[in-house]
Amino acid sequence: MNPRLLLWRLTPADAGPWHRIMRGALAELQGLFASDWAEWIDRPECDFRAVLERADCWAAGWAQGQPLAVGRWEALDSPDTATLMGVYAQPSARGAGLAAPLVRQLIAQAAAQGHHRxxxxxxxxxxxxxxFYRRLGFAPTATPPLRNPLGLDEIELALDLAPRLAA
Structure with a gap:
């Protein structure tokens, strides 16, 4: 029997497991996140708890409290637009079908909060x-690529949530 996928919202009480998984993400994928390893390596767990207090952060895994994939969204620049960030699946969990349902959950949460994009x-x-994001319906925007602090070009992708709001 295959295990059942669980999705759950992370709260500040989940800072420990989220702290561990995000430090692993930043170490493995240096330069692929807006934050980098050097910026977060020495930060205490309370800094991670502060992120969980302000963001809608979710986890996916086979057992509650044992996240294998995480992601979050926040309304940063515009009340109509949510920003997806920190999506990461541990190497051992890749290809297991965790990331797509997790991102769909984040999209649904952002739409439920009234965001249009x-x-x-x-x-x-x-x-x-x-x-991965193109398969989920995201498309490049007209925004020119931006150079991140590590000198890498980043492409903006977006998904219109208006059809989800009407449903």
Whole structure:
């Protein structure tokens, strides 16, 4: 029997597991997140708890409290647009069908909060991530690529949530 996928919202009480998974993400994928390893390596767990207090962060896994994939969204620049960030699946969980349901949950949560669009930035050379988000309906915007602090070009992708709001 296959295990059942669980999705759950992370709260500040989940800072420990989220702290561990995000430090692993930043170490493995240096340069592919807006934040980098050096920026977060020495930060205490309370800094991670603060992110969970302000963001809608979700986890996916086979057992509650043991996240294998995480992601979050926040309303940063515009009340109509949500920003997807920090989506990561542990290497051992890749290909297991966790990331797509997790991102769909984040999209649904942003739409339920009245956002009309969700966007994210992906490093232009991260072809795996670009293919993944395109499969979920995201498309490049007209915004020219931006150079991140590590000197890598990032492409903005977006998904219109208006059809989800009407449903």
């Amino acid at each position: 969700i966007q994210l930035d992906v490093v232009a050379t991260n072809l795996r991530a670009l293919r």
